Amino acid sequence: MARNTHVPADLSAPPVTAILAKFVATHPARGWSDAVEHEAHRTFYNWLGCAIGAARHEAADAAIAAVQLLQPAPQASVLGRSEKVDMASAALVNGITSHTFDFDDTHLKTIIHPAGPVASAVLALAEKNGSKGRDVVDALVLGIDVACRIGNTMYPDHYDRGWHITGSTGMLGAAAGCARLLKLDEAKTQMALGIAASQPVGFREQFGTMTKPFHPGGAARAGLMSALLASQGFTASPRALEAPRGFVQVASDKRAWNEVTDELGQRFEISFNTYKPFACGIVIHPSIDACVQLKNLGLTPEQVEKIELRVHSLVLELTGKKEPKDGLQGKFSVYHGCAAGLIFGRAGEEEFSDAVVNDPRVVEVRSKVLATVDDSISESSVDVTAVLKNGERVHVRVDHAIGSLENPLSDQQLEAKFSQLVVPVLGERKARDITEACWRLASMPDVGVLTALCRP
């Protein structure tokens, strides 16, 4: 009946739980380059914008309504809303909202969205405890390093099996970040990681439902509670990650332990974090980027007779929906993405609303987009030609879309994305004040000043 196809247990695994615990507990504050420090601020800022942007989504409403049944103490803010709840519930809800639009950060090596679990847990705990911004940034960098290094150890096998790797490594990052923020010693940090190791969250079958964004939220909550439990003397296996019946070996046949130890404390995985400029799957991004460039060259939809795309076959396989009927279908339509880029010069959450997808002007431009498969073009590239009514042809080639590691969003572009998300929820003034606060996060004496700004 059961075919036992498991790979053999690895009895010689290095003590990665202990190694990571020591790293988290003892690495010096701001023990990295200016570039890493700046990336940490960008990661935090992008995450915060996503969380605030989805604050009024029905997933947030449902999650908060459930949490309210616990009559939580008002310890930490639900970002973008007036409610305060206990810190563990805040970690949960902010983790959910930050991933609701699928617009958060991506560690491309593993497709982990690391800020969701880590920042949601760390900020909730920091607000409750009145922590300094410096400590929050340190916790974020170290927590993300833990989650992504364990992700590197198991990816792709772990993901291929069906785990949603963001939630199934995120609890470790959240535990690490919170342990750091609580200034736990090595031994207790090891216990925090151990308790968290028993609580991976999420399977890919949930994609398309509210339980997908629940995964980073649940991981944030589990990691925070693991650190609190460890702080009070709760114990776990000191080899919870690497033992034959520990998390990594049970959850993955790939166990590249060197991914934990290589350049630990020198190379930081947050350096490889990226931020989406468009609120849809990454495979459409080059095409949207090209159409935004056409608009920026001065072209108007009225001038255009047709837009010819040459794309990798995967683009049409995943996003070939010619006539999307609603916002969600729009996210799977390269045609819609191009129309949005040409008309609005952007493709944020708003451009994937039902209203915009069904706007006659958008429908018309969408019908002018033609796509041809050309597998000499890579998945991350596109070749676009706009044929104008006057016969002119305007050509744009995108090798690496904006938002990729090779062509990252500038700080200014991140700010524009943040405004798109936050202004409709909190208004322009607050969006500006939060932006300013985020860029100087590391020097804030108490992050409660920032979280107060995030409430209406």
Place this chain on the structure above:
Amino acid sequence: MARNTHVPADLSAPPVTAILAKFVATHPARGWSDAVEHEAHRTFYNWLGCAIGAARHEAADAAIAAVQLLQPAPQASVLGRSEKVDMASAALVNGITSHTFDFDDTHLKTIIHPAGPVASAVLALAEKNGSKGRDVVDALVLGIDVACRIGNTMYPDHYDRGWHITGSTGMLGAAAGCARLLKLDEAKTQMALGIAASQPVGFREQFGTMTKPFHPGGAARAGLMSALLASQGFTASPRALEAPRGFVQVASDKRAWNEVTDELGQRFEISFNTYKPFACGIVIHPSIDACVQLKNLGLTPEQVEKIELRVHSLVLELTGKKEPKDGLQGKFSVYHGCAAGLIFGRAGEEEFSDAVVNDPRVVEVRSKVLATVDDSISESSVDVTAVLKNGERVHVRVDHAIGSLENPLSDQQLEAKFSQLVVPVLGERKARDITEACWRLASMPDVGVLTALCRP
């Protein structure tokens, strides 16, 4: 690097998430035999004794201290203690204490300890909501059926991989029980199971640490929250259990779907639940049972020159510690178990204390126990001969130890076990009152009366 050894996805799995949801939402109240109804009361009573008995354990102290950091509302009781906490935290803590002594119930087909996750979640929710005992019993029977049927579907492969199956099926049982108690309809019950399916808890590497009992506690909490989320409109995949990237297929190569559907609503898995008479691993139980019988025949330790055991080889492999030094080692010593049985006529948590293990009288009797391997004797049996100083030989053969499915504890024996656990914590009067309340659980108008008795 990664060897892909996964069994192929099963694309023809029946819709077990929907099937179980319909069952849980629509099966009639008390829709089973008197025997099942009585077993539900035994399961609940045994679970409650274990939870109260460990209320002062350091694992409970640490867990409660962590939970108190959330400043929880006093919604539900921590059993055996004066604290009240929010219902989700109560589910967590009571789930932890009920498994702390490894003395709780066992569904032998899967070695799931089903009451820990299910009863802990259901009672906390019931106390908060002032539920009737009838509804609690219904929720318990149905929740345990869900957890154990999913366990049957995956066992043994899922356990062999390294999952602690109690926590990795328990969240489903807890979600089912709580959904029933909340009277969720089929559709919302399906969502509750779906949300819970993303939150399996626990790996076997944690055995021997506090995180082992954390597993049923974490599962209880996760299941309760899943039901609350579903009640507020939170969504999940309707095929979260059976889809190729859903929980069961990711977590097990064995996928015996018929275990979900066979005799559903007719055969109840709670019928196969058992209760340990002795606070140690089940492999020593026949030997202890035999020595208790020797004492009950009137033998005193002073009369005995030696005790000869003939046991299966596994007994010495797992519990062959001749000279245990502390309580924990005592649990792995068949010699100590026999001495306790002969001297005290029992082997509860107290007989595995450091003091008793090092008591000179116990050490002396232990030295008189001799064990011989005889593989013609099954793992669940023992052949014991007491050789007396006067030359007499007294022989006891145990085929199925007390507490096994073939030779279950009587209600009276369950009461004796309950007293051993509860009297030291709450006193005799309360132990008696709780006992009485438990046997008439199904007819209680409000289970809050019972939980009030469980506080000092």
